[in-house]
Amino acid sequence: MHIIFDKLVTLFWKLKTYFLSRSTGSGFRFVSQGTGGIAFSGNTKNFKCGKSIAFKSDTYFDCSGKITIGDFCHFGGNLTILTSEHSYDGDYAPYSFTDVVKDVNLASFSWLGRGVTIMPGINIGRGSIVAAGSVVTRDVPDYEIFAGVPAKKIGVRDTALFELNISEGRVQ
Numbered sequence: 785m786h787i788i789f790d791k792l793v794t795l796f797w798k799l800k801t802y803f804l805s806r807s808t809g810s811g812f813r814f815v816s817q818g819t820g821g822i823a824f825s826g827n828t829k830n831f832k833c834g835k836s837i838a839f840k841s842d843t844y845f846d847c848s849g850k851i852t853i854g855d856f857c858h859f860g861g862n863l864t865i866l867t868s869e870h871s872y873d874g875d876y877a878p879y880s881f882t883d884v885v886k887d888v889n890l891a892s893f894s895w896l897g898r899g900v901t902i903m904p905g906i907n908i909g910r911g912s913i914v915a916a917g918s919v920v921t922r923d924v925p926d927y928e929i930f931a932g933v934p935a936k937k938i939g940v941r942d943t944a945l946f947e948l949n950i951s952e953g954r955v956q
Contacts, residue, residue: 860898
């Protein structure tokens with residue numbers, strides 16, 4: 785009985801993702817890796833992604849601002865992308881009722897591990913990697929590898945090899 789329920793839940797999320805991808809004009813797909821699916825808040829018209837994108841279980845997009853995702857990006861489950869946060873400079877404590885909205889951009893071929901949180905206003909560069917469990921509070925330049933809370937640079941990809949793979953069509 786448990787196996788049948790799991791298959792029904794997976795089917796539900798695949799169907800929901802299919803209709804969400806069509807309604808947002810994007811071509812993403814859902815890959816079940818655990819419980820939960822994809823959740824959106826805000827305006828889904830603010831969500832755009834390129835081709836060959838797969839989202840995993842427990843993914844959340846705050847579409848108060850724009851979220852733009854390039855082609856051939858890979859994401860682990862439990863991903864959170866935020867485009868808004870509370871203002872703490874208002875007339876109320878601990879924060880005002882005004883949200884600060886900032887767009888998020890993920891360039892093509894970026895790779896975010898499981899449990900990554902992207903804060904508002906962040907740009908993730910082409911071919912960059914963010915390690916599992918990281919909280920990204922500043923921009924990640926092209927081809928750089930970030931990890932930690934807050935995420936910091938821990939390395940750089942071999943850009944010549946990376947671009948050679950792309951030019952020869954070795955992409956997934």
